[in-house]
Amino acid sequence: MHQHRKPRTQSVFTQRAVRVGLFAAGAAGLATAVPAQAATGTPQHAAVATDQTFSRADFRHHTQTRDSFTVRQFGTVNAASARNQANAVGVGCSVDDDCRSVALSFQIVTMAGEHTHLTAVNRGDAVNQHCDGCQTLAGAYQFVVSTPRPFTLDEETQRRLADIHQRLDALTRSTLPAADLKTQADSLAAEVNTVLHDAVANAPKGDQPPTVTLHRHLDGWPAH
Template sequence: MKHRTSHRASIIGRTAGRLGVLSAACLTALAVAAPADAVPFSSHPGRGVAAFADHAATHASRVHPDQYDDSFTVHELGSVYSVGANNRATAVSAGCSTQHPCRSIALSFQIVTMAGDNVRLNATNLGRAINEQCPGCQTLAGAYQFIVSTPQPFRLSQGARNQLLAVHRRLDALRTSDDPISVVKQRADDLAAQVKAILDREASSAPKSGVVNPLAKSGPSVTMHRHYDGAN
């Protein structure tokens, strides 16, 4: 299975333009908002091509000095031959003073499950933290992207969904944390490790391919991409 990952923002747009897949129909694959205690799930049955984006964004200022946002979305694709997955976290702190600094934290978790041999994958995973005239401000952006590749399509078990829901709730709970952003970052890393362990277990029980293909991968794989940017 061929995976090509880039932090450049333009790569999905260029690839999608060549393939002609970013039509209005494909754009409806964007994740739909869900209640805070639920994990948004999206699926793309029978399309073969999928393109979607997830984003957590914060903007702290003197008016709103303490801002937190997180995104946690699962995309179950089934059998595909082309995927464009975009995951971003953007945190901005602007115009606060040294005496009254801002705190801006954005964390985005994106999970993608897909099946097939030699899938064309264009994945962007980017965290960006920006301080604009904000001395002493705490600004942190973290993006986590999990790619689950299996020979045959499968769906996450209800047990795994419940476990991911629990992780999402703990991620939401960071909103009320007064810990330094270095500690918040470590806690987010710990949650990402839990997600990776859940997906590893699920992938190991996915259906095996019954067709012998010398070009196919030997089995399922779970790849995690992590990108952080922070300034304080």
């Protein structure tokens, strides 16, 4: 099988400390998450969120684009697991009969606790199979909001995020070249990052300051 895969500029699985006691290893249609308890502050021992977006373009369906924008508010937890994944596949097209496959996944996870242990995976994977001249793009953006005390996103923050979600939908449906689409997706991610930083500015204080961490992974073909 003839298969093209763009060389990765970073490891799919990365691991780093987000804050003392909180570690990140750092997709969406299918999702599972423990209901948020931040409003009551009731402790949760563990919380799980899985979000995945998948698109496949081929000679029958030359264009397929998918995106997702999910918000998971875990509340107070001792441990959490978050996985965000975007997969785009182009199959069986040619330069004269090209295909376009785009998958973008934005995942926002909020949690509270002084020493929460987080395992976060963020992955974007684009693959072309017998698809010369095709545009295939997968972008995964994962935002982890960690606060020492229980915290929920207020209505204004949710309104701003909903507006970005609508613009992500429009961008995914657009016919922009892959390079321009990447740039604009990054721009929307930067807006999300700003909104979340604004939101935690007034979050209840603790021994550790609130943090917002962005994991970004883009994969595409052609590489330019």
